Amino acid sequence: MALTIFQKIFGSRNERMLKQYRKIAQKINEYEASFAELTDEALQQKTTEFKAAIVAGSSLDEILPEAFAVVREAGKRVFGMRHYDVQMMGGMALHEGRIAEMRTGEGKTLVATLPVYLNALTGEGVHVITVNDYLAKRDSEWMGRLFEFLGLSTGVILSGQSQQEKQLAYSMDVTYGTNNEFGFDYLRDNMAIFSAEKVMRGQNFAVIDEVDSILIDEARTPLIISGPAEDKAELYRKINPLIQHLEQGVEDEETKDSSGDFTIDVKSKQIHLTDQGHAKVEELLVEEDILNADESLYDAVNIGLMIHVNAALRANLLFEKDRDYIVEDNEVVIIDEFTGRKMSGRRWSEGLHQAIEAKEDVAIQQESQTFASITFQNYFRQYHKLAGMTGTADTEAGEFLSTYNLEVVVIPPNKMPQRKDLADLVYLDMEGKFAAIVNDIRTITATQQPILVGTASIEMSELLSRLLTDSEIKHSVLNAKHHENEAHIVANAGQPGAVTIATNMAGRGTDIVLGGSLEIEMEALGELTDEQKADVTQAWQARHDAVLSYGGLMVIGSERHESRRIDNQLRGRSGRQGDAGVTRFYLSLDDDLMRRFASDKVKSMMKRLGMSSEEAIEHTMVSKSIQRAQKQVERLHQDERANLLKFDDISNEQRKVVYAQRNELMEADDVTDVLDDLREQIVEKLVANYVPKGSLDEQWDIPGLQRAIHEELGAEFDIQSWLDADKDLYEETLVTKLLSELEDIYKTKMAVVDPKTRHHFEKEVLLRTIDKQWREHLSEMDYLRKGIHLRGYAQKDPFQEYRRESRGMFTNFLQEVMFETVKVLSLVQIEGAKDVEEFDEQNAANRPQHLDASHPAAASISDAMHESSLETSEKIMDNGGEEAEGTFKRETPKVGRNDPCPCGSGKKYKQCCGKLS
Numbered sequence: 001m002a003l004t005i006f007q008k009i010f011g012s013r014n015e016r017m018l019k020q021y022r023k024i025a026q027k028i029n030e031y032e033a034s035f036a037e038l039t040d041e042a043l044q045q046k047t048t049e050f051k052a053a054i055v056a057g058s059s060l061d062e063i064l065p066e067a068f069a070v071v072r073e074a075g076k077r078v079f080g081m082r083h084y085d086v087q088m089m090g091g092m093a094l095h096e097g098r099i100a101e102m103r104t105g106e107g108k109t110l111v112a113t114l115p116v117y118l119n120a121l122t123g124e125g126v127h128v129i130t131v132n133d134y135l136a137k138r139d140s141e142w143m144g145r146l147f148e149f150l151g152l153s154t155g156v157i158l159s160g161q162s163q164q165e166k167q168l169a170y171s172m173d174v175t176y177g178t179n180n181e182f183g184f185d186y187l188r189d190n191m192a193i194f195s196a197e198k199v200m201r202g203q204n205f206a207v208i209d210e211v212d213s214i215l216i217d218e219a220r221t222p223l224i225i226s227g228p229a230e231d232k233a234e235l236y237r238k239i240n241p242l243i244q245h246l247e248q249g250v251e252d253e254e255t256k257d258s259s260g261d262f263t264i265d266v267k268s269k270q271i272h273l274t275d276q277g278h279a280k281v282e283e284l285l286v287e288e289d290i291l292n293a294d295e296s297l298y299d300a301v302n303i304g305l306m307i308h309v310n311a312a313l314r315a316n317l318l319f320e321k322d323r324d325y326i327v328e329d330n331e332v333v334i335i336d337e338f339t340g341r342k343m344s345g346r347r348w349s350e351g352l353h354q355a356i357e358a359k360e361d362v363a364i365q366q367e368s369q370t371f372a373s374i375t376f377q378n379y380f381r382q383y384h385k386l387a388g389m390t391g392t393a394d395t396e397a398g399e400f401l402s403t404y405n406l407e408v409v410v411i412p413p414n415k416m417p418q419r420k421d422l423a424d425l426v427y428l429d430m431e432g433k434f435a436a437i438v439n440d441i442r443t444i445t446a447t448q449q450p451i452l453v454g455t456a457s458i459e460m461s462e463l464l465s466r467l468l469t470d471s472e473i474k475h476s477v478l479n480a481k482h483h484e485n486e487a488h489i490v491a492n493a494g495q496p497g498a499v500t501i502a503t504n505m506a507g508r509g510t511d512i513v514l515g516g517s518l519e520i521e522m523e524a525l526g527e528l529t530d531e532q533k534a535d536v537t538q539a540w541q542a543r544h545d546a547v548l549s550y551g552g553l554m555v556i557g558s559e560r561h562e563s564r565r566i567d568n569q570l571r572g573r574s575g576r577q578g579d580a581g582v583t584r585f586y587l588s589l590d591d592d593l594m595r596r597f598a599s600d601k602v603k604s605m606m607k608r609l610g611m612s613s614e615e616a617i618e619h620t621m622v623s624k625s626i627q628r629a630q631k632q633v634e635r636l637h638q639d640e641r642a643n644l645l646k647f648d649d650i651s652n653e654q655r656k657v658v659y660a661q662r663n664e665l666m667e668a669d670d671v672t673d674v675l676d677d678l679r680e681q682i683v684e685k686l687v688a689n690y691v692p693k694g695s696l697d698e699q700w701d702i703p704g705l706q707r708a709i710h711e712e713l714g715a716e717f718d719i720q721s722w723l724d725a726d727k728d729l730y731e732e733t734l735v736t737k738l739l740s741e742l743e744d745i746y747k748t749k750m751a752v753v754d755p756k757t758r759h760h761f762e763k764e765v766l767l768r769t770i771d772k773q774w775r776e777h778l779s780e781m782d783y784l785r786k787g788i789h790l791r792g793y794a795q796k797d798p799f800q801e802y803r804r805e806s807r808g809m810f811t812n813f814l815q816e817v818m819f820e821t822v823k824v825l826s827l828v829q830i831e832g833a834k835d836v837e838e839f840d841e842q843n844a845a846n847r848p849q850h851l852d853a854s855h856p857a858a859a860s861i862s863d864a865m866h867e868s869s870l871e872t873s874e875k876i877m878d879n880g881g882e883e884a885e886g887t888f889k890r891e892t893p894k895v896g897r898n899d900p901c902p903c904g905s906g907k908k909y910k911q912c913c914g915k916l917s
């Protein structure tokens with residue numbers, strides 16, 4: 001009820017927008033005749049005129065009709081393609097920062113040129129985002145001709161480009177690239193030490209092609225730049241045997257009290273320790289020297305340990321060899337619980353995989369540490385204006401609006417679609433299904449109708465290919481590994497009699513032209529006379545018409561995908577631009593989706609009907625339960641994304657602060673003021689710790705202060721003798737005196753280098769310290785996020801807890817940056833500019849573009865980069881001050897757990913900042 005009302009309103013809103021767009025399209029059409037008269041030069045001159053108008057204060061909306069008309073005219077001259085009116089309307093939706101839903105084959109690549117041209121006129125840069133490098137390159141070259149004709153520059157960013165190539169590409173008016181590459185460049189830019197290393201110009205306007213793939217499907221996993229983490233294999237091995245000392249208990253239904261050490265919740269695959277079990281685990285950990293006697297597993301500082309214990313519990317009590325996993329070649333390989341297939345290369349998260357490796361006594365693989373990360377949601381929300389296009393957005397309209405503030409506008413097709421979507425055929429089992437598919441393919445190809453078979457996995461593609469080979473049916477196979485090659489095969493999937501098997505992702509973005517791609521054919525033929533060209537074209541036209549008469553492209557879905565949208569994408573391959581076409585899905589009760597969600601009821605019904613393997617049913621109950629199953633999975637994934645985003649929003653706030661600060665520091669010529677300020681804060685804190693405000697002389701801990709000053713700032717002062725000599729020295733004046741002494745020492749030390757070198761060096765140390773601490777902060781946050789649900793049953797909302805604790809961690813991170821930066825600069829010994837140069841050179845080899853970036857989390861980082869900044873600065877110190885050695889390797893200021901906290905809170909360190917470090 002509510003939905004229909006919503007749809008009514010939504011539908012009419014869509015209609016209203018289209019009406020508006022149609023009006024503007026009319027206006028654009030009015031320019032057409034006169035623009036057709038213009039010489040190329042006069043047409044190109046328009047770009048200059050528009051730019052001037054914008055400078056003079058015209059808005060982009062005002063010049064839109066004329067600008068779109070210019071692009072259309074240029075399109076006619078450059079490509080011989082005239083933007084259709086509906087394409088104009090799509091372009092308007094994009095310019096307004098919306099999602100234009102336009103079917104496959106409607107020419108979205110060309111649509112994008114309209115808003116891209118218009119928005120590039122401001123000179124702030126426009127990004128066009130596609131799903132793979134091949135498409136980025138293809139579209140930039142293809143559409144680049146149009147932009148070039150109109151006097152705008154085009155670039156493309158590709159993975160593996162050099163910094164210079166990237167910078168050049170980003171400096172262009174229009175930059176094409178993939179979502180991953182844009183995201184990684186953003187992260188890498190924020191790991192740069194000098195502004196000259198940065199490649200991007202900012203996030204102005206982005207048009208995302210296949211926007212649902214990028215903002216929905218890929219948004220479940222964040223972009224991560226990572227490297228190997230600390231080796232914890234020992235810990236896993238030590239914790240594993242402890243589990244056998246624990247006894248399973250049962251929960252009393254009524255009182256909810258449990259006996260024993262733990263209870264198992266089979267449904268959620270979780271294990272809960274009872275109070276007794278908890279105490280026992282702590283005892284065992286203390287015995288093993290893993291935990292200090294006075295600490296609890298629930299302390300924030302031990303959240304990492306808690307995760308290990310939990311992983312070991314689950315590994316030993318819930319996961320069974322040869323059911324959940326197998327051990328093969330000294331490795332633990334996951335078995336998919338629904339399909340029983342091996343999932344090589346996949347690993348369980350949160351330390352579970354390592355815990356099982358410990359249990360099976362095989363090699364424990366290292367975890368990785370996050371260096372920088374961002375979700376696509378938060379990367380793309382940074383753009384001043386965002387727009388997207390796809391053939392399938394409507395089913396996800398709600399999420400687009402709530403997450404990205406992107407409204408979906410459904411643009412009508414240029415020609416009414418002629419495609420026939422036949423009802424699903426459901427078979428009892430996989431054999432029956434595939435036999436039917438092969439049979440039908442044989443019958444259909446005999447008529448020369450081209451067929452595209454979509455599969456949900458590479459394995460299924462291969463299986464089908466074998467069956468077709470056995471039946472001597474000629475076919476090609478694609479599986480989304482080699483985009484370029486594939487694009488060529490897909491382009492020819494419309495040839496008479498062609499049979500093409502493709503995974504859902506394969507060859508996306510490439511149009512299937514009935515009769516094959518004329519362009520590719522021409523290209524392959526090389527230089528041709530006009531006459532030959534006409535012949536080739538004529539032959540193609542005949543072929544094209546023939547395929548149309550056979551019924552157009554037949555799409556066979558060999559399985560339903562988890563998401564209805566992906567199924568629609570597959571269907572959309574057929575019937576482009578009003579072509580004829582047919583689609584049908586073949587299902588079996590053995591399919592993943594059916595096994596997981598729909599099978600029982602349907603199976604019993606099919607049995608009741610006494611069906612055999614070869615028979616199929618077309619029944620609304622089946623279609624309905626499939627749809628229900630798909631909706632269920634879609635919702636599951638949506639929750640996953642929402643949850644990811646909820647947590648990432650917190651990191652995002654911190655990331656924004658850090659990146660903004662970092663940028664400001666990077667742009668500054670000189671950070672001396674900042675450093676002076678940091679030093680002052682540290683001295684104030686130290687003094688406040690040992691000489692509390694308003695305290696009596698006898699409460700002062702002067703030896704302690706001397707020690708701390710030496711420790712943190714490397715200076716040896718006889719503060720007691722200052723006090724003896726000057727009765728007027730009290731807390732505040734003491735701070736002043738300490739600061740002026742410290743400054744003198746520092747100035748003298750730095751005098752060996754010229755001011756420019758000094759500033760350069762100071763900045764570098766500051767930024768590298770921020771980076772190192774940020775990395776540590778990120779991995780602590782990671783741990784916190786993974787472990788926070790373990791506290792769920794302590795009656796606390798994990799998310800609130802996460803928010804609260806991460807705030808504390810962030811404060812701690814800032815403290816660490818402050819202490820460490822000042823400390824490095826205080827302790828470092830420089831003998832001349834040569835040392836700084838050397839320092840630079842060492843770091844230059846470690847620029848972030850050498851990082852191995854990954855999505856999702858995996859991969860490694862070059863070893864060079866892994867040597868952190870501090871280890872590098874340590875090298876300089878080793879040349880100079882001996883004393884500095886050793887003090888440097890510590891991650892946190894050396895404060896005893898029972899000492900007063902150096903942050904000046906007055907609490908003990910372990911109860912304050914030490915809690916979190």
Ligand code: ADP
Nearest residue numbers: 081082083084103104105106107108109110511
């Ligand atoms: P989509 O991305 O919407 O699926 P494409 O951008 O791949 O579609 O375009 C499909 C095909 O339509 C391409 O071969 C393109 O050259 C052609 N095309 C697009 N717009 C026009 C037009 N206005 N006139 C003629 N052909 C067009």
Ligand code: MG
Nearest residue numbers: 108109209509
């Ligand atoms: Mg496309």
